[in-house]
Amino acid sequence: MPKITFIEYNGTAHTVEVEEGLSVMEAAVNNGVPGIDADCGGACACATCHVYVDAAWEAKTGEKNESEAAMISFANGVEPNSRLSCQIKVTAELDGLVVRMPAGQH
């Protein structure tokens, strides 16, 4: 199963194994990784699963669609590599993916 590493704002890293087909958000929530709130449960409707995708992985995680871009624009501390992790699907290609968390989800 692909491995994904989440790095909390304070630097703590969590590496988890995830089934393909789930979202990166679900990978965090199902494994108790702190720092991903995911209030809306994956509907791209709240921007509380905000992550920064490591540069090496930006191409492989794909592009934001219109609704993700709209929601994420209201998050705090938005950077060009900001994504909503509920909108990134885990595939074999993403084995080794590293994402970082913002200071808080709001």
Place this chain on the structure above:
Amino acid sequence: MNDAPIDLFAEAAEAARTTPIDKIDVSQPSIYQNDTWRPWFARLREDAPIHYCAESRFGAFWSVTRYKDIMAVDTNHKVFSSDSQLGGITIRDAPMSFRRPSFISMDPPLHDDQRRAVSPIVAPTNLVNLEKLIRERSQKILDSLPINEEFNWVEKVSVELTTQMLATLFDFPFEDRHLLTYWSDIATADLLSGKVSSEEERNEILQQCVKYMRALFKQRENGPPRFDLLSMMARDPSTRDMDDKMFLGNCILLIVGGNDTTRNSISGGLLALNQYRDQYDKLRANPALIETMVPEIVRWQTPLAHMRRTAVEDFNLNGAAIKKGDKVVMWYISGNRDEEMIENADDFIIDRARPRQHLSFGFGIHRCVGNRLAEMQLKILWEEILARFPEINVTGPVKRVFSNFVHGIEEIPVIIPRRH
């Protein structure tokens, strides 16, 4: 601990079961004031989840009552507009001359810019700054409460803490802070509530708010940068040149958003713990549960019962043929009790697995900007309550607000028997 007598509940349950579906009208403020709204929405969720009410004091409207359907409307801002000129975000249509744009009653792109102008006030870094202040104020308020003597929890705690917070966010003269609560209540009052009797009267009172806030806004246009809502609006290109209507609209939005909602969650939480004593025991045994209790309070109370949209094109919503121009009301208070999404949804359970999956903050681009500040205020308050008082007991019937929008509580008589 319910405030309505048993026979009133039984009557409502019977009426909700037997009233012809097309005659059901959940816009009646009385069902929220006497706390008999549950069976009406249970019926709608079951028999007509997207329900058309042809006649009401507020005209014809659709009621969307299930969680997933509400989510579908809330996240489709292109079809379901919030524009104040179409009627805005509440079931009540103000007369055209009193329709005031604000960023919640506006569609993109102006909405986006204005929301971004003020949202840094509730950014994670600023919440850290506010935490100490909120804790000190909570401590001071709680330490001043009488022991073994009945008082109104709403007045002494809920209103006081949230009004102080609001004064800080606006950097509003502290001694005049009761004006914020007053304007908030006037802005949302039902015309039959006795607080205000006509739209003209409401507008006249709110002009005092414009005058007062404008003076502060003017002072803050220049000089060294300050970090408060008025200064942020005074200096952002999207908000600095607002006319009086839009200025008032945005002031009222921020006042109501930061005031009624948290106030009524503070009140509702105490009521819930008294109604579900086993949960109060569980909380006392394990104060760490405050973390999951806070979002549960916000769900259970649902301090804003609804948000309204207006369809800007014909749309098939899960089988309901909504026409362009139709008024569509998302009843968050009902979606938050939808058993399909939330197990034992009518019960207050402080250790739910996914407590933040509720509709009270809305979803989509208009989702509550201050949600994390609201949660923080509740969290700190409950930490300080548990540190001080073994119990706070509700001692009599509560008095609720006559409104289908603000799901609020005006009076909760309580006694605190002793300190720790």
